[in-house]
Amino acid sequence: MIRDITIGQYYPxxxxxxxxxxxxxxxxxxxxxxxxxIQRSILGYLIATIFLGMVIYTSRVPLKYILKGLKPIIMLLxxxxxxxxFLTREGEELFxxxxxxxxxxxxxxxAYTAIRLIYLIMGSxxxxxxxxxxxxxxxxxxxxxxxxxxKVPVHEVAMMMSxxxxxxxxxxxxxxxxxxxxxxxGADLESGNMIQRVKAMIPVLVPLFVSAFRRANDLALxxxxxxxxxxxxxxxxxxxxxxxxxxxxxxxxxxxxxLIFFVGRFVPFHIWIF
Amino acid sequence: MSIKLEHLNYVYSPGTAYEKQxxxxxxxxxxxxxxxxxxxxxxxxKSTLIQHFNGLLKASxxxxxxxxxxxxGDGYNMKQLRSQVGLVFQYPEHQLFEVDVLSxxxxxxxxxxxxxxxxxKRAREALELVGFPEKYYRQSPFELSGGQKRRAxxxxxxxxxxxxxxxxxxxxxxxxxxxxxxxxxxxxxxxxTNMTVILVSHSMEDIARYVDRIIVMNxxxxxxxxxxxxxxxxxxxxxxxxxxxxxxxxxMHALKARGMNVRTDxxxxxxxxxxxxxxxxx
Amino acid sequence: MVQxxxxxxxxxxxxEEGNVIGMNRAIDGVDIDIPEGSFVxxxxxxxxxKSTLAKHMNAxxxxxxGTMWVDGRDTKDPMELWNVRQSAGMVFQxxxxxxxxxxxxxxxxxxxxxxxxxxxxxxKRVEDSLKAVGMLEYRSNSPNKLSGGQKQRVxxxxxxxxxxxxxxxxxxxxxxxxxxRKEVIRTVQELRRRKKVxxxxxxxxxxxxxxxxxxxxxxxxxxxxxxSPREIFSCVDELxxxxxxxxxxxxxxxxxxxxxLQLPAGILKTEELVEALCQLNSNT
Numbered sequence: 145m146i147r148d149i150t151i152g153q154y155y156p157x158x159x160x161x162x163x164x165x166x167x168x169x170x171x172x173x174x175x176x177x178x179x180x181x182i183q184r185s186i187l188g189y190l191i192a193t194i195f196l197g198m199v200i201y202t203s204r205v206p207l208k209y210i211l212k213g214l215k216p217i218i219m220l221l222x223x224x225x226x227x228x229x230f231l232t233r234e235g236e237e238l239f240x241x242x243x244x245x246x247x248x249x250x251x252x253x254x255a256y257t258a259i260r261l262i263y264l265i266m267g268s269x270x271x272x273x274x275x276x277x278x279x280x281x282x283x284x285x286x287x288x289x290x291x292x293x294x295k296v297p298v299h300e301v302a303m304m305m306s307x308x309x310x311x312x313x314x315x316x317x318x319x320x321x322x323x324x325x326x327x328x329x330g331a332d333l334e335s336g337n338m339i340q341r342v343k344a345m346i347p348v349l350v351p352l353f354v355s356a357f358r359r360a361n362d363l364a365l366x367x368x369x370x371x372x373x374x375x376x377x378x379x380x381x382x383x384x385x386x387x388x389x390x391x392x393x394x395x396x397x398x399x400x401x402x403l404i405f406f407v408g409r410f411v412p413f414h415i416w417i418f
Numbered sequence: 419m420s421i422k423l424e425h426l427n428y429v430y431s432p433g434t435a436y437e438k439q440x441x442x443x444x445x446x447x448x449x450x451x452x453x454x455x456x457x458x459x460x461x462x463x464k465s466t467l468i469q470h471f472n473g474l475l476k477a478s479x480x481x482x483x484x485x486x487x488x489x490x491g492d493g494y495n496m497k498q499l500r501s502q503v504g505l506v507f508q509y510p511e512h513q514l515f516e517v518d519v520l521s522x523x524x525x526x527x528x529x530x531x532x533x534x535x536x537x538x539k540r541a542r543e544a545l546e547l548v549g550f551p552e553k554y555y556r557q558s559p560f561e562l563s564g565g566q567k568r569r570a571x572x573x574x575x576x577x578x579x580x581x582x583x584x585x586x587x588x589x590x591x592x593x594x595x596x597x598x599x600x601x602x603x604x605x606x607x608x609x610x611t612n613m614t615v616i617l618v619s620h621s622m623e624d625i626a627r628y629v630d631r632i633i634v635m636n637x638x639x640x641x642x643x644x645x646x647x648x649x650x651x652x653x654x655x656x657x658x659x660x661x662x663x664x665x666x667x668x669x670m671h672a673l674k675a676r677g678m679n680v681r682t683d684x685x686x687x688x689x690x691x692x693x694x695x696x697x698x699x700x
Numbered sequence: 701m702v703q704x705x706x707x708x709x710x711x712x713x714x715x716e717e718g719n720v721i722g723m724n725r726a727i728d729g730v731d732i733d734i735p736e737g738s739f740v741x742x743x744x745x746x747x748x749x750k751s752t753l754a755k756h757m758n759a760x761x762x763x764x765x766g767t768m769w770v771d772g773r774d775t776k777d778p779m780e781l782w783n784v785r786q787s788a789g790m791v792f793q794x795x796x797x798x799x800x801x802x803x804x805x806x807x808x809x810x811x812x813x814x815x816x817x818x819x820x821x822x823x824k825r826v827e828d829s830l831k832a833v834g835m836l837e838y839r840s841n842s843p844n845k846l847s848g849g850q851k852q853r854v855x856x857x858x859x860x861x862x863x864x865x866x867x868x869x870x871x872x873x874x875x876x877x878x879x880x881r882k883e884v885i886r887t888v889q890e891l892r893r894r895k896k897v898x899x900x901x902x903x904x905x906x907x908x909x910x911x912x913x914x915x916x917x918x919x920x921x922x923x924x925x926x927x928s929p930r931e932i933f934s935c936v937d938e939l940x941x942x943x944x945x946x947x948x949x950x951x952x953x954x955x956x957x958x959x960x961l962q963l964p965a966g967i968l969k970t971e972e973l974v975e976a977l978c979q980l981n982s983n984t
Contacts, residue, residue, distance in 0.1 A: 330529030350515035362797035381809035593745040595943030665948040691955040
């Protein structure tokens, strides 16, 4: 079950996208997401589709893999689409059944919503597929750096993220171990109603929390022992440096954004899909 | 009354990139009341093996008979099996969760559906068996010393009154006295209750001192199975798979090589001392 | 290198409501003197105070009485805190809970980053340290995929990368299997030979201290024995009283002595015992 979720995983491959600076990828992803919302014409979506397709192709991440990432949001997608479809009252009525009322506008809006959501997930999963969690944290730290001035502890947050990434697999393994140990003592973790099941998890959760706190305590000691004293005065083993390909990537995204913007301005708003 | 494995196979994560055959065609029988040691380096399959004894892992192939009944048969009562075969994991103190020691030890019997009086009776009995001091019964298990925590956790399994006790490295992380105390307690338990004890350990010295029979695991296969003296006589083969014989066995071999007239099959300090003294008197 | 005088560490004992009901002395009047470049072992059962003592050497704890000097610096002095921590690196017991990086080389670089070392020098230090512990080929692996012994070697590399004068290892092998233990001890000895660092090893595995220059034994916060491994291990009964043990070879020699064989006390190694027995044999 948990293994099926591919969002947020790294897909190792050798591609230009993989080698881009994480900051570039974060900023470009953000811009791409914005581009999905600033236009509503079919031409605009066509450009976005071509752009996304090109990025996926260059990233060498199999399309199948990216589509698999959509699986967990299918339900959300369906609900959203159906709601917009049935609840939009404006526009010309195409179909009427009992209390449902489908209009041309509703049809179009729900189609766009679906495309937006799907592209949103695909766009951001391209970023996580091509960036190691570490590089991502580093990138986020640098992109958000200006927030330091308004007293947001950016370094600390980034450090917490990277530690969480390291300990998630350890804690998952530990959960498995504790569950087995309690099952060996006759615990029944699977049957019963909701409340019984939650209660049955206490013998697993208490030891898990105790262990997580012990680990946190140990880790804090180990970090202090290695002279960690926050972000100030720290140097970087792997500092982020923009290279030619990163500037090129920025140029491409600026070009894309301009295109989207012009299409949004000059192509009439009412060219619908249907 | 026994545990019997027939052509047991186990494959981890079948059908994925991580697929790995962890157990290969294991055949063995452990009669009731035996004290068995299982050795093997990390990743040899010994932990996987013991998790089959109480049905925590289900074999990919083969059969496991407990008291003659196939545990993979239809309608087999796994819960019953788990209270018959008690499994103490490595660092068992990490499973403690209750507000005090006594309630924690009651957890197993409670899951067996016993009345609270009976639970408490069995819990007290189990704590006594492991030599846990009564004055700490009402203390939080998190405030105990390492050795006491371990005892409490072992009692948590014993309170289910199992006929078979499987211990996965019960002495890991304890100091020398703590190690001896726990093992002596286990030996005492074995002698007094006719319980089958299966001890997984990395310490050849401990294994040699306590068990009647050793099963050596290597790369998912059973490599040796027999009396300690016999198994440790293959010390060269054991070394090849990252194991060793007890130190004294090496001393005896070295003495023999230097021309002293000694038998080389001693595996404990006492045996070695006796044998050396004998050779001096001859 | 590391010195202490009448070192005392007390902490408050609290009841269930959190009120102070007394003081506990984890360390009580400890004097130690560890010369530069030596290999010193500290033995003691769980709860004897040996780990508390170790934490003083890195100024994670500061004494509540007496003084601790590391490389001539008083650990109580807040101005010296980071210098003390840089000169006495520390390796802990649990291999998982001291690795910070999600990639081996990044973890080793963590210390130097904190010290503000320039990037190119960090890379050099990381490479040298990983080479010194024999883990260079694993540099871009995830630590989660390593064995316990390998994780501890990475932790040691992480400490060496800070170029300390002294490494304090607080039960580095307690959670490892025998092969992992050997691997770590071998690495430590190799380092000592090559980098000439002072090594302080806290352990309760007797076999690991045979090569030490000096051994301290602790019990309830005191130093109860001090001497060379040979001197210490010749007192089998006294060690047992402090919940300690002796290596099996020493145990056998002791057993034979009790049975009347004329063997020297404090035999530590197999070859020694075999040699002594053979000599005895040819004399009779």
